[in-house]
Amino acid sequence: MNTYTTNYWSLYLDFIEDFKEVIYRGYRLSYLVHFPSIIRPHGSLWKEIAQPDFTKRLTSRVTNRNQIQQLFSNYLDTIKVPFLSRKAPVAILDDPLIRIPMTIITKYFNRTHLITIKTYKYPQDKATKNQIYLQDYRTNTMQAKVKIQKQIDTILKRFSSHYVYQDLSVRHMLKHKIAFVINQIDMAEQLIKKISLSTIIISSPNHFGRVMAFVAAKKGFLPFVCNTAFLVMNLDSYQSLLLLMQSMVNLKKIGM
Known part of the structure; x- marks a missing residue:
């Protein structure tokens, strides 16, 4: 790992630890929020993070990306339940x-x-037997969001001189993305509660895919297949991916 990636992942690990007490429905939100979106507006961060002396601003020290993966695996083990066929x-x-x-x-x-789960719904869109919309499973989360926003404000006061957290644009995006993740968790839980599914295919462990993966793990779903992790580039790769899924569920045709 070069200086830039070492500092980036170390900063990410600091963030996860600093906000680990922000919890909604049993999920630690610092694991689920999209971190790059939060820090992207910071004016000078992206230049300084590539400098060796940036480590002076950090508490954590990541020397291998496997440290981050292991952190997520360890946390996932604390919430997931045995797979329910x-x-x-x-x-x-x-x-x-x-x-x-x-x-x-x-x-x-x-x-x-x-079933196709659409992550965006236009006014004219209607759900069908084989196509559903996340927005149809939204409930009122305002009370929870207000409570968590106050909790975030309390945490930010502890870091009043923090190089990243003191930036107003970062604070704004943090609160915005946390509120967004709360809505995502709520919709995912409602969907899984109301729609019978065996497994869910996601493309990427970023944004909503990560939330869906954590929610499903907590509800005893079959492990997810993230197709970008396979660097799917051609038809043979897709076939290999889907054959793997067939072997995971031990069925002749998925979903039957």
Whole structure:
């Protein structure tokens, strides 16, 4: 790892630790929020983070990315429950990074046992048996968000001179993204509660995919397959991915 990546991941580890007490429905939100979006507006951070003396601003020291992975794995182990086998449809969390060709989906999935979860809904959109919208599972989280915003303010007071946290744009984005994640958790839990599913395919462990993965792990779902982790570049790669999924559920055709 070079100086830039070492400092970035160390800063991320500091953030997770500094805000670990911010919890909603049993989830530590510092693990789920999209960290790059929070710090992106900081004017000078991206230049200074590449400097060796930036380590003086840090508490943590990451020398290998596996440290971050292990941190997440250890935390996930504290909330996940044993896998509960379900004879139910497979769901695909539809976002721009999902690039599984329709020909491959048709070959490996029974369309009557496949549900697409849309992450955005236009006014004219209507849910169907095989296509649902996250927004349809939203509830009122205002009270929880107000409580957590106050908690964040209290934590920020502890870091009044922190190089990153004292930046007003970073503070604004932190509160905005935390509120966003609270909504995501709420919608994911409501969806999983109301719709019977066997597993969910996500594209990336960023943004909503990460929230969905943590929520599902807590509810005893089959482990997720993140197709970007396989560097899926061609049809053979997609076939290998889906064959792996078939072996995981031990079914001739996924969802049947």
